[in-house]
Amino acid sequence: MSTPIDVPAPTEAxxxxxxxxxxxxxxxxxxxxxxxxxxxxxxxxxxxxLEVLRGIDLSVRAGEVTVVLGxxxxxxxxxxxxxxxxxxxxxxxxxxxxxxVGYRRSGNKLYxxxxxxxxxxxTRIGFVFxxxxxxxxxxxxxxxxxxxxxxxxxxxxxxxxAAEALLARVGLAxxxxxxxxxLSGGQQQRVAIxxxxxxxxxxxxxxxxxxxxxxELVGExxxxxxxxxxxxxxxxxxxxxxxFAREVADTVVFMDQGxxxxxxxxxxxxxxxxxxxxxxxxxxxL
Amino acid sequence: xxLTSDPPLAPPDEETERTTPHDGSDLSELxxxxxxxxxxxxxxAVTAVLLAQFLNGLITNPGWEWDVFARFFTTETILKAVWVxxxxxxxxxxxxxxxxxxxxxxxxxxxxxLRAVAYGYIWAFRSIPLIVQLLFWFNLAYLYxxxxxxxxxxxxxxxxxxxxxxGAMSAAVLGLALHQAAYAAEIVRGGVLAVDSGQxxxxxALGIPRLRQLRRVVLPQAMRSILPNAANEIxxxxxxxxxxxxxxxxxxxxxxxxxxxxxxxxxxxxMVATVWYILLTxxxxxxxHYVERHYAKGAVR
Ligand SMILES: Nc1ncnc2c1ncn2[C@@H]1O[C@H](COP(=O)(O)OP(=O)(O)O)[C@@H](O)[C@H]1O
Ligand SMILES: [Mg+2]
Numbered sequence: 001m002s003t004p005i006d007v008p009a010p011t012e013a014x015x016x017x018x019x020x021x022x023x024x025x026x027x028x029x030x031x032x033x034x035x036x037x038x039x040x041x042x043x044x045x046x047x048x049x050l051e052v053l054r055g056i057d058l059s060v061r062a063g064e065v066t067v068v069l070g071x072x073x074x075x076x077x078x079x080x081x082x083x084x085x086x087x088x089x090x091x092x093x094x095x096x097x098x099x100x101v102g103y104r105r106s107g108n109k110l111y112x113x114x115x116x117x118x119x120x121x122x123t124r125i126g127f128v129f130x131x132x133x134x135x136x137x138x139x140x141x142x143x144x145x146x147x148x149x150x151x152x153x154x155x156x157x158x159x160x161x162a163a164e165a166l167l168a169r170v171g172l173a174x175x176x177x178x179x180x181x182x183l184s185g186g187q188q189q190r191v192a193i194x195x196x197x198x199x200x201x202x203x204x205x206x207x208x209x210x211x212x213x214x215x216e217l218v219g220e221x222x223x224x225x226x227x228x229x230x231x232x233x234x235x236x237x238x239x240x241x242x243x244f245a246r247e248v249a250d251t252v253v254f255m256d257q258g259x260x261x262x263x264x265x266x267x268x269x270x271x272x273x274x275x276x277x278x279x280x281x282x283x284x285x286l
Numbered sequence: 287x288x289l290t291s292d293p294p295l296a297p298p299d300e301e302t303e304r305t306t307p308h309d310g311s312d313l314s315e316l317x318x319x320x321x322x323x324x325x326x327x328x329x330x331a332v333t334a335v336l337l338a339q340f341l342n343g344l345i346t347n348p349g350w351e352w353d354v355f356a357r358f359f360t361t362e363t364i365l366k367a368v369w370v371x372x373x374x375x376x377x378x379x380x381x382x383x384x385x386x387x388x389x390x391x392x393x394x395x396x397x398x399x400l401r402a403v404a405y406g407y408i409w410a411f412r413s414i415p416l417i418v419q420l421l422f423w424f425n426l427a428y429l430y431x432x433x434x435x436x437x438x439x440x441x442x443x444x445x446x447x448x449x450x451x452x453g454a455m456s457a458a459v460l461g462l463a464l465h466q467a468a469y470a471a472e473i474v475r476g477g478v479l480a481v482d483s484g485q486x487x488x489x490x491a492l493g494i495p496r497l498r499q500l501r502r503v504v505l506p507q508a509m510r511s512i513l514p515n516a517a518n519e520i521x522x523x524x525x526x527x528x529x530x531x532x533x534x535x536x537x538x539x540x541x542x543x544x545x546x547x548x549x550x551x552x553x554x555x556x557m558v559a560t561v562w563y564i565l566l567t568x569x570x571x572x573x574x575h576y577v578e579r580h581y582a583k584g585a586v587r
Contacts, residue, residue, distance in 0.1 A: 084491060086487060086490065086491060115496060116495070116496075119490070119493040119494070119495060119496070120493060121493075122490070122491055122492070122493040123492070123493035125491075127488075127491040127492075129484060129487070129488060129491075131484055133482075133484040133485060133487065133488035134488075135485065135488070135489075135503055135507075136507070136584045136585065137506045137507055137581070137583050137584040137585075138584065139584075146492070146494065146502065147492035147493060147494055150494045150495060150498045150502070151492060151493040151494050151495065152493075179583070179584035180584065181584060181585065195492070196492075199492065199493070
């Protein structure tokens with residue numbers, strides 16, 4: 001099945017470097033002048049016999065919001081998870097802010113990073129889950145300062161001050177002592193966003209941040225995300241909220257069956273889709 | 287207050303009409319007559335009579351020999367024996383759970399070899415009756431030296447001397463701990479599996495170091511399901527120490543047997559042991575309550 005923007009067949013990965021492909025993989029150099037924040041090149045990923053990502057190419061520029069749409073099972077979550085190495089790619093490579101994710105390049109080889117180094121990399125990438133995944137036995141404040149203290153070694157006092165500022169920013173200044181289960185879904189997701197922001201990440205990834213919410217709570221979470229977008233945070237957002245995509249996205253990406261079928265500005269992809277599959281999908285969700 | 291049923295179709299007779307919810311009166315003013323449970327009262331009465339009879343028997347039946355009980359309950363021999371029992375329980379629990387935690391994470395590890403070894407251990411030690419295992423260790427204590435160097439335990443346990451009590455104690459602690467570890471491993475593993483996988487994922491996504499993920503995120507949540515089972519195990523180990531009497535170690539049950547072997551007052555001395563076991567189990571249960579409450583933080587209703 002071929003579409004106009006299908007990627008060329010991926011090159012074979014060398015035996016000693018499972019994620020290697022073309023010689024264009026970047027060295028671990030600082031971000032180039034092109035201000036590309038995320039670069040994804042011919043990424044493939046299979047779970048057993050099921051090929052979930054079939055050659056993904058995507059660039060996200062710093063300060064831009066990319067919204068990923070697509071039917072359930074098309075590989076959106078898997079793609080997001082490969083970006084912070086929660087999933088390892090089988091082929092291809094991903095770089096964030098000029099640094100290869102999960103590997104270090106040396107000469108012709110890619111060396112897999114140790115877990116500690118991977119964890120270190122993840123502190124630059126915030127991830128917001130569909131189900132919040134707040135730590136239920138910790139208070140809101142403890143949830144937020146955990147990573148800055150444990151992963152970045154920030155002094156607790158400093159982390160607390162920063163956390164309180166973040167809570168104010170997501171409109172929950174009075175909830176710092178509450179436990180997650182005492183909050184509504186919308187409030188929990190806002191805490192989760194504050195928790196991701198506490199690491200001052202270069203990039204925020206959202207995996208259907210409003211899909212687990214009651215309809216009346218969707219707005220408050222989207223408002224927080226819109227705020228971040230207007231402040232120039234680089235984000236990739238998987239969502240089914242077409243209105244949100246139209247309002248804040250710089251780029252809309254439509255995925256189906258492990259491929260990017262179509263991408264472009266929202267006005268093009270949402271209102272004048274070229275691909276039949278995009279049209280079919282949009283007619284269902286709109 | 288929610289009211290049921292549609293209005294009656296046929297015009298109701300006078301009797302019911304006055305009590306129909308639709309007669310316009312304010313129902314919240316009416317007196318509520320609760321349902322009566324006569325059979326419950328019968329059951330209570332029967333139980334109370336039986337209980338009274340039992341207590342009466344305990345007090346008045348001279349066979350219990352409460353004076354003998356009182357004389358021996360706090361004698362030095364018995365107190366020392368209680369202390370030995372507590373020590374066996376403590377070391378058995380601490381070492382058993384320490385090894386159990388290691389085994390649990392081996393069973394959860396990605397390495398098939400570690401998984402197989404842990405599984406083999408659990409399989410073996412759950413299959414061997416504790417008493418058989420204890421006798422085995424007790425007799426090994428007579429062979430030993432080379433063997434002891436092979437056992438990676440603290441130095442206190444490496445100084446077996448087969449002829450004195452410490453040697454037998456060490457064998458007993460070892461036996462209890464190894465037995466306990468097999469069960470503890472499964473309890474800990476169950477607790478870890480009960481924690482939502484999204485928790486570890488969130489911790490990993492935040493870049494929290496691996497050990498800290500386990501200590502700060504997984505274990506406190508796992509404790510909620512570990513604790514009730516662990517408390518069962520500790521209490522059962524506490525009483526299980528009486529099995530150690532086969533090794534002639536002066537724990538509570540052994541010592542009681544020694545005393546009634548001398549003076550023939552079997553029943554009151556068994557009662558001495560019983561009351562001590564009950565008392566200390568109660569203390570453990572109270573502790574359990576508070577520890578569980580600590581780990582229930584953040585769980586709403
Ligand atoms: N860990 C996994 N193991 C096996 N299959 C998986 C795993 N994660 C996702 N999948 C499968 O991969 C496909 C794509 O999943 P996902 O990326 O979650 O899609 P989406 O987020 O677009 O709904 C689905 O068929 C899903 O069942
Ligand atoms: Mg998904």
